[in-house]
Amino acid sequence: MPTGRRRIEDQIVYGISRPTGGHRAVNFRLNAPYVQMYGIVKRFPGVLACDHVDFDVRRGELHALLGENGAGKSTLMRILYGLYQPEDGRILRDGAEVTIHSPTDAIRQGIGMIHQHFMLVDTLTVTENVALGLKSSREPLLDLDRVEDGIRELSEAYGLQIDPRAPVWTLSVGERQRVEIMKALYRGAAMLILDEPTAVLTPQEVDELFVTLGYMKENGYSLVLISHKLQEILAISDRITVLREGRLVGTVPTGEMSRQELARMMVGRDVMLERTREDDIDVGDVKLRLNDVKALDVTGQPALRGVSLSVQEGEILGVAGISGNGQRELAEVIAGLRPIAGGSVEMDGTPISDWTTARRTESGLAYIPEERMHDGIVRDFAVSENLVLQEHTSDKFSNGIFLAFDYIARYSRQLVQDFYIKTPDIRTMTRNLSGGNIQRLILARELSRRPKVLVAAQPTRGIDIGAIEYIYQQLLEQRDTGMATLLISEDLDELLALCDRIAVIYEGQIMDTLIREETTAEELGLLMAGVHPQKQ
Amino acid sequence: MIDELFTISTLIGILHSCVRLATPYLFASLGETFGQRSGVLNLGVDGIMLMGAFFGFYVVFEGHNLWVGVLAAIAIGVMMGLLKAFVSVTMQSLQGISGIGLYLFGLGLSSLLFKTLIGSVEGVSGFRQLPIPLLADIPGIGHILFNHNALVYLAYLMVPASWFVINRTTLGLKIRAVGHNPEAADTLGVSVNGVRYTTLMIGGALAAVAGASLSIGLQNVFQENMTNGLGFIAVALVYFGSWRTVGVLGGALLFSLVNALQLWVQALDIPVPSEVAVMMPYIMTIVVLAFTARQIQRPAALARSYERGE
Ligand SMILES: Nc1ncnc2c1ncn2[C@@H]1O[C@H](COP(=O)(O)OP(=O)(O)OP(=O)(O)O)[C@@H](O)[C@H]1O
Ligand SMILES: [Mg+2]
Numbered sequence: 001m002p003t004g005r006r007r008i009e010d011q012i013v014y015g016i017s018r019p020t021g022g023h024r025a026v027n028f029r030l031n032a033p034y035v036q037m038y039g040i041v042k043r044f045p046g047v048l049a050c051d052h053v054d055f056d057v058r059r060g061e062l063h064a065l066l067g068e069n070g071a072g073k074s075t076l077m078r079i080l081y082g083l084y085q086p087e088d089g090r091i092l093r094d095g096a097e098v099t100i101h102s103p104t105d106a107i108r109q110g111i112g113m114i115h116q117h118f119m120l121v122d123t124l125t126v127t128e129n130v131a132l133g134l135k136s137s138r139e140p141l142l143d144l145d146r147v148e149d150g151i152r153e154l155s156e157a158y159g160l161q162i163d164p165r166a167p168v169w170t171l172s173v174g175e176r177q178r179v180e181i182m183k184a185l186y187r188g189a190a191m192l193i194l195d196e197p198t199a200v201l202t203p204q205e206v207d208e209l210f211v212t213l214g215y216m217k218e219n220g221y222s223l224v225l226i227s228h229k230l231q232e233i234l235a236i237s238d239r240i241t242v243l244r245e246g247r248l249v250g251t252v253p254t255g256e257m258s259r260q261e262l263a264r265m266m267v268g269r270d271v272m273l274e275r276t277r278e279d280d281i282d283v284g285d286v287k288l289r290l291n292d293v294k295a296l297d298v299t300g301q302p303a304l305r306g307v308s309l310s311v312q313e314g315e316i317l318g319v320a321g322i323s324g325n326g327q328r329e330l331a332e333v334i335a336g337l338r339p340i341a342g343g344s345v346e347m348d349g350t351p352i353s354d355w356t357t358a359r360r361t362e363s364g365l366a367y368i369p370e371e372r373m374h375d376g377i378v379r380d381f382a383v384s385e386n387l388v389l390q391e392h393t394s395d396k397f398s399n400g401i402f403l404a405f406d407y408i409a410r411y412s413r414q415l416v417q418d419f420y421i422k423t424p425d426i427r428t429m430t431r432n433l434s435g436g437n438i439q440r441l442i443l444a445r446e447l448s449r450r451p452k453v454l455v456a457a458q459p460t461r462g463i464d465i466g467a468i469e470y471i472y473q474q475l476l477e478q479r480d481t482g483m484a485t486l487l488i489s490e491d492l493d494e495l496l497a498l499c500d501r502i503a504v505i506y507e508g509q510i511m512d513t514l515i516r517e518e519t520t521a522e523e524l525g526l527l528m529a530g531v532h533p534q535k536q
Numbered sequence: 537m538i539d540e541l542f543t544i545s546t547l548i549g550i551l552h553s554c555v556r557l558a559t560p561y562l563f564a565s566l567g568e569t570f571g572q573r574s575g576v577l578n579l580g581v582d583g584i585m586l587m588g589a590f591f592g593f594y595v596v597f598e599g600h601n602l603w604v605g606v607l608a609a610i611a612i613g614v615m616m617g618l619l620k621a622f623v624s625v626t627m628q629s630l631q632g633i634s635g636i637g638l639y640l641f642g643l644g645l646s647s648l649l650f651k652t653l654i655g656s657v658e659g660v661s662g663f664r665q666l667p668i669p670l671l672a673d674i675p676g677i678g679h680i681l682f683n684h685n686a687l688v689y690l691a692y693l694m695v696p697a698s699w700f701v702i703n704r705t706t707l708g709l710k711i712r713a714v715g716h717n718p719e720a721a722d723t724l725g726v727s728v729n730g731v732r733y734t735t736l737m738i739g740g741a742l743a744a745v746a747g748a749s750l751s752i753g754l755q756n757v758f759q760e761n762m763t764n765g766l767g768f769i770a771v772a773l774v775y776f777g778s779w780r781t782v783g784v785l786g787g788a789l790l791f792s793l794v795n796a797l798q799l800w801v802q803a804l805d806i807p808v809p810s811e812v813a814v815m816m817p818y819i820m821t822i823v824v825l826a827f828t829a830r831q832i833q834r835p836a837a838l839a840r841s842y843e844r845g846e
Contacts, residue, residue, distance in 0.1 A: 083723075083844075102725070103723045103724070103725060104724075104725030107724075107725060113723075118720075119717070119719060119720035119723045119724075120717070120720055121712070121713045121716045121717045121721070122716065122836075123712065123716050123836075124709070124712060124713060124716070128709055128712075128713075129720075131706075131709060132709055132713050132720075132721065132724050132726065133710070133721065133724035133725045133726045135706075136706050139706060140706055141704060141705055141706070142704055142705060142706055142708075142709060183724070
């Protein structure tokens, strides 16, 4: 039995690995590869997701994995984590060949993974989620107190703040991610794969995550980070591997790269990284108006405390703010997915507060939700079905009570082509698309309806830079034809590039609404933290 | 007549019956709770009960010890649970339909066995009253709570025992996780199917004991379809109790109270059409289900089979 394996099992029994003192989590020789993958091939119906890919991670290294949506990044890492079996290729751990048939095998090899969507049991507490599947010291009884102590120690050592007793459903996205990292650490992982961890975090949470990753690196952990944000990758990684259409483009040391070069490696052509918008066109009537809107969050606490704002025809109004300040509730109240607790919402001058979601949609409201996996699509529907989901009863798509399949097929193919949705076929199950392609599908559906009002929450989250370029272009084009857009985003660059005006939300209230030309990222940042620059 | 219902001795009688009659509900619903908490809906409880009732009865009828009868019921219950698990966990058939199939199978087979092995309605002497020393002498309460047979006490002991298993053991944690997010449990190396097999076997055993508690504990006879759909009410009770053991206890007591009232109303010849009295528990079921929409505890993966995505 390799010594590494015994070490990991010891850690499982003692429940904790100590990062401080002479007692390191991993006894490592720097630069020695921890895991190597050679010639990995993985085929899905209609796609070659990995085509003879080589990849390796060293101890104490942060290795970034980069590539367009659907390039095969998640697939490659899911193979390493035992979720998929490769058709060909070899995997080595510490130089010895291993087979990984399941996540359990992966964990035994010291490999942990944080998924694009979290694998947590909502109804259980943090401690219970960590303890799940582990041997207890008092088998068959649970030993949650002990696990809790272990969690506290680890959270101190790695700067991972979580309340072990909180039920997971009450946690924010950032906190949930910390629970996922905790699960891997507690199981004595020596390597951690993070699949787009920063896509769901606030800038501050990203900083915290990177501090944690820094500690882990110092202690010899091997880290793989998948991200579409080039600055992040350049700032934190040691090496970068780029994939394109399932093939390895290359592996390079980070120090030698610039954003432009990376973008070219990824897309295979030059990409416009800086975006500017055309000059203002005339804005028209108010299309969407919120008067003193109040709403509660899932736990019944007030989330919106009197929000008033208006969006005009041909205008993009940004909503800036650190996530968890009411953005989610704001979008849901407008879309009709959350009851309004006070105030009113008007579209085209008509109050719509008590309209159903369907009626709002028919009247020209489009909604791109933040939680696209849950709210935006039906995972087990075909791509074409999801593309006509909102309008399946309209005359276009149905003859009487029957769906017009031919027309739907032609229409879907067109959208798939226009929005560059990478899918083997329009009949492919939507859950099999890569994360970024699901997002494109939602955008395609919502924008193709030529809505009067669009509410978009984080529309470019998890999307590669080539596609972001295209989405911005679409948003601006539709704005020019009169669409009123409410763009909720945490990305200040995005807001400053696209919006006419930017409203900053803080603790459920609008701090201020600023005209884009008259504001700066610094001013917005202060407002987002709840500070009024003038009033200091 | 109607005022007879309100004398002290009648009230004590009704409450005594209530505590007693809750026995089969408790066993069966607690068993079903295990299955549902792990994400499997078993509608075949009634069929398993009938099989348990028959085997428990038959073993005792053949002259064996009562506890051997209970063990026989447990054995057949575990087997029925395995069958359910094979069909709906391994073969992934629709859980509702396969449960109905199991029910019809249990109903048919228990009747057939009864006709071929016993033939006519016979009685046995079942579990005897076992007053608990001292406690049973407390006036009123003593008779209501502490003057029952062993199976009745056992049913109530199962409430804290089930609670403990679900909330304080590693198996319980796995059950809760698998019922809510099987994918997450799978990635942590928990065998989703293994856990579901286990809960269905526990559920089968408890359902069969519920049946035996009728045939060798409360009524001491076996008749075809003697459960009269009690197993379906047991399934409903799990919803009623919001998947919690105390909730199930409350529901079981409520229903057995209705049952007890109905029996006493008939016994005292109170002029309520007997059909109405017999309908009462079923009407209750529907009313209660309609009003217990509190779904927060509902296992999110209930009635969905699990397959590792690829
Ligand atoms: N389970 C599956 N079944 C069928 N096809 C799949 C499955 N998983 C992935 N694919 C396909 O494999 C290809 C690679 O997908 P993958 O999820 O690895 O992309 P990715 O690089 O992670 O993209 P993104 O940046 O959008 O997350 C895509 O074309 C996708 O549609
Ligand atoms: Mg991916």
